[in-house]
Amino acid sequence: MSGNTVVWQVLLFSLLLFFCSVHGQVSYSIPEEMSKGSLVGNIAQDLGLDLKRLKSGKARIYTEDSTEYIELNKDRGVLLIKERIDRETLCGQRTPCALHFQIILENPMELYSINVEITDINDNPPSFEKTDMKFKISESAVIGAKFVLERANDADVGVNGLQSYSLNTNDNFVLKLKNQPDGRTFVEMVLQKPLDREKQDTLSLVLAAVDGGDPQLSSTAQIHITVLDINDNAPVFTQPIYKASVEENVPKGTVLTTVSASDADQGSNGDIVYSISNIMDETRDMFEIDEKSGVLKLKGTVDYEKAQHYEIDVQASDEGGLTDSCKVQIDVLDTNDNAPTINILSMSNVIAEDSKPGVVVGMFKVQDPDSGDDGRVECLTKDNLPFTLKTTTNGFYSLVTDDDLDREMNSVYNITVMCNDAGLPSLSSSISLSLRLSDVNDNAPVFEKSSYEASVVENNTPGISIFRLLAKDADWNQNARVSYMLEESSVNGVSVSSYVSVNAESGVIHSVRSFDYEQLKYFHFHVKAQDGGSPPLSSNVSVVITIQDQNDNAPQILYPVQTSGSFVAEIVPRSADVGYLVSKVVAVDVDSGQNAWLSYKLQKATDRALFEVGTQNGEIRTIRQVTDKDAVKQKLTVVVEDNGQPSRSATVNVNVALADSFPEVLSEFSDFTHDKEYNDNLTFYLVLALAVVSFLFIVSIIAILSVKCFRWRRDRMFYKSNGNLPVIPYYPPLYADVGGTGTLQHVYNYEHYRTTDSRKSDLKYVRPCNQSIISLDNTEIQTLPHVHNEKLIDDTDDQVSV
Numbered sequence: 008m009s010g011n012t013v014v015w016q017v018l019l020f021s022l023l024l025f026f027c028s029v030h031g032q033v034s035y036s037i038p039e040e041m042s043k044g045s046l047v048g049n050i051a052q053d054l055g056l057d058l059k060r061l062k063s064g065k066a067r068i069y070t071e072d073s074t075e076y077i078e079l080n081k082d083r084g085v086l087l088i089k090e091r092i093d094r095e096t097l098c099g100q101r102t103p104c105a106l107h108f109q110i111i112l113e114n115p116m117e118l119y120s121i122n123v124e125i126t127d128i129n130d131n132p133p134s135f136e137k138t139d140m141k142f143k144i145s146e147s148a149v150i151g152a153k154f155v156l157e158r159a160n161d162a163d164v165g166v167n168g169l170q171s172y173s174l175n176t177n178d179n180f181v182l183k184l185k186n187q188p189d190g191r192t193f194v195e196m197v198l199q200k201p202l203d204r205e206k207q208d209t210l211s212l213v214l215a216a217v218d219g220g221d222p223q224l225s226s227t228a229q230i231h232i233t234v235l236d237i238n239d240n241a242p243v244f245t246q247p248i249y250k251a252s253v254e255e256n257v258p259k260g261t262v263l264t265t266v267s268a269s270d271a272d273q274g275s276n277g278d279i280v281y282s283i284s285n286i287m288d289e290t291r292d293m294f295e296i297d298e299k300s301g302v303l304k305l306k307g308t309v310d311y312e313k314a315q316h317y318e319i320d321v322q323a324s325d326e327g328g329l330t331d332s333c334k335v336q337i338d339v340l341d342t343n344d345n346a347p348t349i350n351i352l353s354m355s356n357v358i359a360e361d362s363k364p365g366v367v368v369g370m371f372k373v374q375d376p377d378s379g380d381d382g383r384v385e386c387l388t389k390d391n392l393p394f395t396l397k398t399t400t401n402g403f404y405s406l407v408t409d410d411d412l413d414r415e416m417n418s419v420y421n422i423t424v425m426c427n428d429a430g431l432p433s434l435s436s437s438i439s440l441s442l443r444l445s446d447v448n449d450n451a452p453v454f455e456k457s458s459y460e461a462s463v464v465e466n467n468t469p470g471i472s473i474f475r476l477l478a479k480d481a482d483w484n485q486n487a488r489v490s491y492m493l494e495e496s497s498v499n500g501v502s503v504s505s506y507v508s509v510n511a512e513s514g515v516i517h518s519v520r521s522f523d524y525e526q527l528k529y530f531h532f533h534v535k536a537q538d539g540g541s542p543p544l545s546s547n548v549s550v551v552i553t554i555q556d557q558n559d560n561a562p563q564i565l566y567p568v569q570t571s572g573s574f575v576a577e578i579v580p581r582s583a584d585v586g587y588l589v590s591k592v593v594a595v596d597v598d599s600g601q602n603a604w605l606s607y608k609l610q611k612a613t614d615r616a617l618f619e620v621g622t623q624n625g626e627i628r629t630i631r632q633v634t635d636k637d638a639v640k641q642k643l644t645v646v647v648e649d650n651g652q653p654s655r656s657a658t659v660n661v662n663v664a665l666a667d668s669f670p671e672v673l674s675e676f677s678d679f680t681h682d683k684e685y686n687d688n689l690t691f692y693l694v695l696a697l698a699v700v701s702f703l704f705i706v707s708i709i710a711i712l713s714v715k716c717f718r719w720r721r722d723r724m725f726y727k728s729n730g731n732l733p734v735i736p737y738y739p740p741l742y743a744d745v746g747g748t749g750t751l752q753h754v755y756n757y758e759h760y761r762t763t764d765s766r767k768s769d770l771k772y773v774r775p776c777n778q779s780i781i782s783l784d785n786t787e788i789q790t791l792p793h794v795h796n797e798k799l800i801d802d803t804d805d806q807v808s809v
Contacts, residue, residue, distance in 0.1 A: 018795055019106050032809040034345040035086070036124040039094035047077055047123060049730055050110065051084025052780055054119055064112030069352055071374065076106060077123060080582070084123075094125045095162040102164050116367050118352070118403065129167040129220025133159040135228040142230065143328030146204040147237035153183070154196040155284065155322060155332050158226060159216035170219040176415070182214075189318060202742055204234040231327075240271040241329030242279045249321075250654045252338040255311040263294070268323035268331055277327040284322045284332070294337075303335060311341040312376040343381040343430025348374050349438050352403075360444040369396070369406040370443060373426050381430035389423055396424070406440070408706050414444040415481040445713040447488040448540025452478040454548040461516070462553040464714075465524040466522040471506070473552065478536035489514075494533035501724075503532040507552065510691055516550070524556040558602040558651025564659045566593035575740070576662035589618065592625035594647040604650035611644035612656065618663070620645055627661060635654055639665050 035048045037048035051058055060066075066727035078089035105125040110354050137157050144154070172194055179200045185193035194214075217225040220677040244266065268663040270277040281301045283294065293307040294317070305317070305723035319335040354369040377384040384688035386396055386404055400444045406422070420442045425702035427435040454476065461474040480487040491514045496503045508517050514536075530552055567590065577590045596603040607625040612618055614637060619630045627643065641663040648656040 032120040032122065034122040034124065035127060037088075037092075038126045038128050038310040040130060041088050041092065043089065047086035047088065049083075049085050050079065050121070054110075056084070056112075058082070059527055064114055064117070065675075066110055066112050068108050069111050069350075070106075070108040071350070073371075074805050077108070079110065084463055089151045092125055092165075094127050096129060097125060097160075100164060108504070109352075112638075113353055116353055116370055116405075117371070120401075121808070122631065127164050128165050129163055129218060129222075129224060131162040131167075131214035133161040133169045133218055133226050135159050135216065135226060136215075138228050138387070140228060140230045141233070143235045144198075144202060145237050145327050146202045148198050148202060148329070150198055150200040150201060152329070154180075154198075155330060155723055156194040156196050156214055157227060157284075158192065159228075161218050163218060163220065165744045166219040168218055169216055171217050172253075173213075173215045173217065177210065177212060179210065180212065184306065197272045202234045202471060203313055204236065208234045210234070218552070220714060225580035229478055232802070240276070240325075242268040242270045242323040242325050242331045244268045244321075244331050244333040245325060247333050249333060249335045250338075251335065252340055253305065253309060254340045254342055255309050256342060256344055256522060257305065257309070259305055259307065261305040262303060263303045263337060264335060266296070266321050266333060266335065268301070268325075268333075270323075270325045270329070272325060272327065278324075278326050279323050279783075281320050282324070284320050290317060290319065293317065296321060300680065309339050311339045311378065312345065315339050315341075319379075333758050341381060341430065343377055343379045343432070343434055345375055345377050345381075346434040347384045347426040347428055347436045349386075349424065350374070351437055351438065351440075351596055354440060355442065355694070357706070358408075358412070359447060360412045361447045361449070362408055362412060364408050364410055366408045367405050367439060368408065369425070371404055371406075371438070373402045373429055375428050377430065381428055384426050385429070385431040386424055386426040392420065392422060394420070394422060395605050398730060409473040412444055414446050414483065415450060417444070418483070419491075421441050438752070443512055448482055448542070448544060450538075451544035451546045452480045452489045452536035452538055452762065453546060454478045454536065456548070456551040460551045462555050463518060464555045464558050465522050465644070466559055467518055467521055468497035469518055469520050471518055473516045474548070476509070476516065476534055476536075476548065478514070478548075480538045482538065482540065485543050486538055488539035489521065489536050490539070492535050492537065494535050496532050498530040498532070500526070506530065509534055512678065516552075522554045524554045524599065525558070525560065526553055529553045543593050556596055556599045558649060558653070558655060560597045561600075562594045562596045562605055562647040562649055562657045564592065564594050564647065564657055566591070567659060567661055569659065576664045578626075578664045578666060579629070579633065580667050581635070581637075582667070583629055583633055585629055587590070588626040589629065589663055592645050592647065592659055592661070594625065594657065594659075596649050598649065598651065602651040606648050606650070608648070609643060610646045611642075613638060613641045613643070617641070627663075633665055641665060743750050 030118060032052050033050065037045075037047055050056075051061060058081070061079075067079055068075060068077070076088070076090045076092050077086050077303055079085075079633065080087055092106075094104050097106075104125045104127075106121075106125065108123075110119045110121060111117070112119075118659055135157055140157050142150075156172075157168055159172070161167075169192070172182055172184060172192070174180065174196065179198060179201050179202060180196045183197045185195065188194055196212075203496075210230075212230040214228045214230055215225055216222055216227075230705060245268065249264050251267055254259065266281060268281070269281050270279055277463070280298045281296050281475055282298060283291065283296050293305070293309065294303060294304040296303045301321075301323075304755075309317075316339065319337065319338040320332055321335055322330050324330045340383070341666055345741045350372045352370040352372060354371075358368055373384050373386055375384045385401070386398070388394055388396060388406075393412055394406055395406055395409040397405045397407055399405070406423075406424070422440040422442060423437055424440065425435060425437045427433050444790070454480070459474070459476060462472050463471075467563045474490060478489050478491070490511045491509045493504055493507070493509055494513060498506055504519070506519055506522075508515070508519055509515070516534075523688050530554075531549060532551055533547045535545050536545040537543050539556070579587060579589050592607055594605055594607075596605055606622050607620045608622065609615065609618065609620045617629060617633070617637060618627055618641070621626055622795075625645070627645070643661040643663060644658055644663060646656050646658050648654050
């Protein structure tokens with residue numbers, strides 16, 4: 008082929024390429040036998056693609072048979088010859104001969120179809136299968152007798168294929184060519200002049216076959232003719248064309264048809280031998296004929312997908328060398344013997360869970376080489392999956408999302424694509440694809456409970472763990488990593504972080520300080536759980552901490568009031584009846600619950616047989632009649648215990664005077680404070696006092712400084728809390744004399760000393776206005792009016808009467 012012809016072909020196909028690229032398909036035309044690395048075409052320019060797009064899209068070539076004759080140079084954007092292409096090996100006699108492949112791009116996925124037509128060059132001369140042909144021809148052969156010659160085969164096609172035959176010049180035979188409907192040429196040698204064995208018993212002729220290439224190629228075969236004695240009748244077939252059909256994949260030895268010919272001669276000249284002639288090698292290996300009976304059988308295996316039609320030339324020859332020929336046409340019937348094949352072009356392994364419907368996650372091509380319904384394929388996926396198949400032309404399928412995805416419901420999808428043909432029975436193929444969903448932070452942490460309640464015993468050790476919060480996040484990895492933190496709030500004006508802390512990793516709540524039930528019964532706050540996503544999501548929960556009471560406070564005696572300078576005595580007339588209410592011990596306990604349940608009992612008494620104390624109410628009553636033998640001065644010690652574990656107690660001394668007149672009481676109690684125990688060992692006390700004075704002086708200085716510092720810190724806490732500390736006033740109940748003859752008054756007076764800090768408040772009991780109660784001082788005896796008007800505590804604070 009000349010250089011000008013190649014140039015015009017390139018220009019012509021470049022023009023065709025321009026119009027085809029608009030539809031996503033490009034066609035090229037190249038001659039066979041081009042060297043490796045030769046240019047096929049500029050695919051980037053023809054498809055209108057940028058070189059960067061070829062690289063970023065990981066452009067690659069996909070072929071159906073995995074044979075790559077052409078490679079893609081992404082750096083230049085051109086198609087190059089990768090392997091030498093032999094058109095005859097690739098397509099045989101089929102025209103046109105073309106390579107079909109696809110170029111696939113990703114991100115986004117794109118598909119372009121490429122057709123490269125392989126044009127023939129004259130690289131194969133005609134060839135005869137038999138270079139020597141021998142004939143035995145009777146001398147009686149009539150003029151016009153025909154002798155079929157071996158045909159030549161040329162692997163080239165078109166003008167480069169076999170064009171003509173020629174026979175060297177001789178007197179007896181001429182060459183006659185007969186064109187067949189299938190395009191082949193039937194070559195016959197026709198007798199134009201009778202043979203004369205006596206003149207010439209053998210003939211040697213040369214048959215030449217010439218193609219139409221430039222330059223022309225040719226080959227020759229020798230024809231050896233032996234002239235036989237008279238045989239004037241040639242075999243004749245009963246019909247010129249025999250037709251038969253056979254299903255593909257039938258077993259070897261299957262009878263296809265039987266040909267029959269007759270010869271009018273007798274003897275050996277009438278014996279007919281059948282043979283297959285003038286067929287190509289692959290057909291010769293497929294069929295065989297019984298030379299005696301003419302039965303045509305299958306020798307190999309026929310496959311509809313490889314060939315759908317066969318034509319066989321059968322020759323009948325008698326012993327005299329006369330022949331006749333016929334044609335056997337065999338049609339191969341298709342059966343559904345091929346399941347669909349699924350070729351994955353591209354597949355994503357991971358997709359984000361927030362991907363919208365319509366995202367392509369995979370591309371594949373489905374083929375079935377069968378014909379008709381046997382080759383019609385339908386593909387589908389399993390139900391209840393958020394994916395669907397979309398088909399395009401030529402068996403290309405796309406797997407796309409058709410619903411919202413949620414990794415928390417299903418993190419991995421195992422997708423099975425099933426492809427079935429329409430044959431009977433139907434054949435199918437399937438592929439399994441695994442698609443993992445990548446996590447998106449779309450779930451906030453969720454606490455196990457809507458709110459939490461916990462308790463801690465007062466006087467706890469700072470830093471102990473109270474309880475643990477737990478929140479879970481349905482997301483994965485960093486998006487599910489939960490951190491805990493306190494929401495900013497205040498308790499009694501103080502930041503909640505000074506009460507409790509939360510471990511950011513474990514969610515354990517720790518106490519920061521030691522709690523006091525008497526100051527704080529409970530408090531609440533909020534804890535936030537936040538995940539590690541971007542942006543982070545969070546949720547919060549309410550927590551209530553209840554302080555549990557401990558028995559850390561002893562009972563406090565409200566009545567009778569004990570003072571260091573004077574003593575109070577209850578007067579009981581000697582005429583008092585049994586059960587006379589002498590006095591009542593009033594006590595309170597700032598604890599709660601059973602820790603504040605108080606019980607009273609008599610610990611000591613001058614005469615235990617005379618008095619008793621009510622266990623529950625603290626009332627002191629006589630248990631027998633007072634006699635003259637009973638001492639006037641009676642001293643009782645009452646113990647008040649709470650019900651805590653362990654219990655705490657307080658004691659109080661109650662002085663009782665048994666007398667009918669006030670002067671008798673005064674004379675008896677004048678030396679009440681001068682007991683013998685205070686006069687003994689006076690020297691010892693003086694020495695002890697002298698020794699301790701120096702030590703107490705130093706301790707007092709340190710104590711004063713400590714008290715000052717403590718009050719300063721307490722005042723700061725008070726001002727920070729805006730004065731919201733609780734005030735716990737204690738009020739003794741009103742008691743009445745059951746018998747009406749007792750000396751306990753119905754009204755008690757209290758002086759209530761309050762400061763701006765309720766923890767500094769004090770409550771002091773003032774003696775009731777009762778003439779049966781006397782006050783005894785070490786220095787003088789005061790009358791009842793003086794006692795009533797005595798100012799026990801000099802202060803300017805308010806007084807409260809209950």
